[in-house]
Amino acid sequence: MIRIKRLFFLVLILSVAFSLVACGSSDKDASQDNPNSGDKKSDENITLNFWTFGATGYDELIKEYEKENPHVKIKFKTSENADHHDALFTALSAGTGAPDIAMIEVDQLDRFKQAQDRFNNLFDLGAEEVAGNYQDWAWNTAQNTEGDFLVGLPTDIGPKALYYRIDVFEEAGLPTDPDEVAALINSPNALKEAAKKVKETTGKPFVDSMEMAYRAYLDAAPNSHLNPDGELLIDKEESLVKEAYDFAVELNEAGLVGNFEMWTPEWANAVNDGDFAAELGPGWLKGWMEGNAPDASGLFRVATLPKEFSANWGGSFLAIPAETKHAVEAYNFIQWLTSPENQLNSFKSHGLFPSAPSVYDMEEFKTNEDEFFGGQVTSVVFGEAANNISEAVYKGEKYVPVNNEILTALTNVQEGADPEKEWEEAVQRAQELVNR
Known part of the structure; x- marks a missing residue:
């Protein structure tokens, strides 16, 4: 009988011990955060x-x-x-x-x-x-x-909008109020007509460079350079790259495009001095302008772009x-x-x-007035531009080098080269890049 009692107590003790170990293990597992959970809080340094x-x-x-x-x-x-x-x-x-x-x-x-x-x-x-x-x-x-x-x-x-110089617009006889400018320049053709008026009356180009004219259509293209399979699209009908290229060529041939390469000292001076009328630029550009073009303070305003140019850059x-x-x-x-x-x-x-x-x-x-832009609340304009963008843009793994080939072609065109010949050669170079 004593032996049976001892055996009973031994089994009871072992059962309790195993139970505590199991509970401890269970508690530990429950308390350990899933390493793939964003809710984890750790005090580890x-x-x-x-x-x-x-x-x-x-x-x-x-x-x-x-x-x-x-x-x-x-x-x-x-x-x-x-x-x-x-x-x-x-x-x-x-x-x-x-x-x-x-x-x-x-x-x-x-x-x-x-x-x-x-x-x-x-x-x-x-x-x-x-x-x-x-x-x-x-x-x-x-x-x-x-x-x-x-x-x-x-x-x-980087939602895009139209940055424009009110002094240049006034000289050209164009409106300067942002709402009136947006109503006037409400399509690609309307932009070209305004650009021609600026050129005829002031002798100044409307936009700063071939690249900016090219990006007008390009940035709004959901599929432009490559598809997800890595195939080149720039010479295909579903791509807007050729349309963007032709638009830049057209503006250049009409004398509506300047020759100021972005981020160069010459371009900064042109922004500062008002050597061109407008920039189709993203929201982050205004921070650069405020810090690098002090003489232009109060002379720029921002208006929404035509829907065809509603896009993100950066x-x-x-x-x-x-x-x-x-x-x-x-x-x-x-x-x-x-x-x-x-x-x-x-x-x-x-x-x-x-x-x-x-x-x-x-x-x-909503009340963030920009002194550089004459007190305009530009944030609201760019917020509207951001909400007008409807879809993601796929660029592709080799977007940058492929796009650089097209920019090279545009540079050559501005220096007098034949646009179609340059386009064909750019497509060929781009295809060679993709095939590597």
Whole structure:
């Protein structure tokens, strides 16, 4: 009997012990966050490497985030656009040396989407929950063609509008009120007629360069250079590239196009001195103008473009390379950085135009008068332009080098070369690039 009692107590003790172990294991499993969940909160001290390009002002927002999350330190690095993307591509190809977070410019995005296995799928980190924060077309741009992989969260975008000099328009006898200008220049043909009037009365070109005239149609084309299979489209009927090319050639032959290459000192002087009448430019351009063309302050206004030219030019996305050991923490940061509130902060401090449409309804956004633009609230114009864009644009992995061949052709045309011959040779060079 004693032996039976001892056996009973031994079994009871072992049962309790196994029960506690099982409960402990269960509790531990339940408390461990899914590594693919964006809800994970960790007190582990970590460092995130963050690579960007251009003037974003993110270094200031980083300080705020680090105060709110003292266990997270963010090493911020910014470089020139080309250097940044080349270094990122090299690191991803090597499988080592990539940052925890990388900014990718929209023209480069399809190049990196081809290597989506080198990135974290942000859908796995909970990104679906914030999809409604962003312009649909910007969100769709960041997805793969199947729609099941999200490479990055949209940061800034580049909705285009018509920047115009009121002194040049006045001299040409054109209206200067933004609403009246938008009503007058309401189609590509109307733009050409206004450009002719400027040329006839002032002797000045309407736009600064062949490239800007070319981009009028190009930026609005949903499929322009390559399709998702990597096939060249520029010589196909479904592509608007030839139409964009011909439009630029037509304006050039009529003397309506200047010869000022963007970002050069000559171009900056032309903006400053009013050597051309207008620019079909994105929202982020106004930040550059405010800082680099001081004599033009008060002389520019902004109006909406014809629907045929409603488009986006520029913008970026924040991606998380696969080799990071801190994907959840990296996601938590980029979700915070691209929140509507922080997009408003980036807009106010550095002119980064928000990809979050809810910002357009914020009072600080709607009342943000621009002294450089004579007190006009240009943000409302660009917000309307952003809402007028209806679909994502697919550029393709080799968009940049292919497009450079067309720009070379346009440069040659402006110097006197035959437009059709230059087009045919550009298509041939582009096809050779694609075939490599």
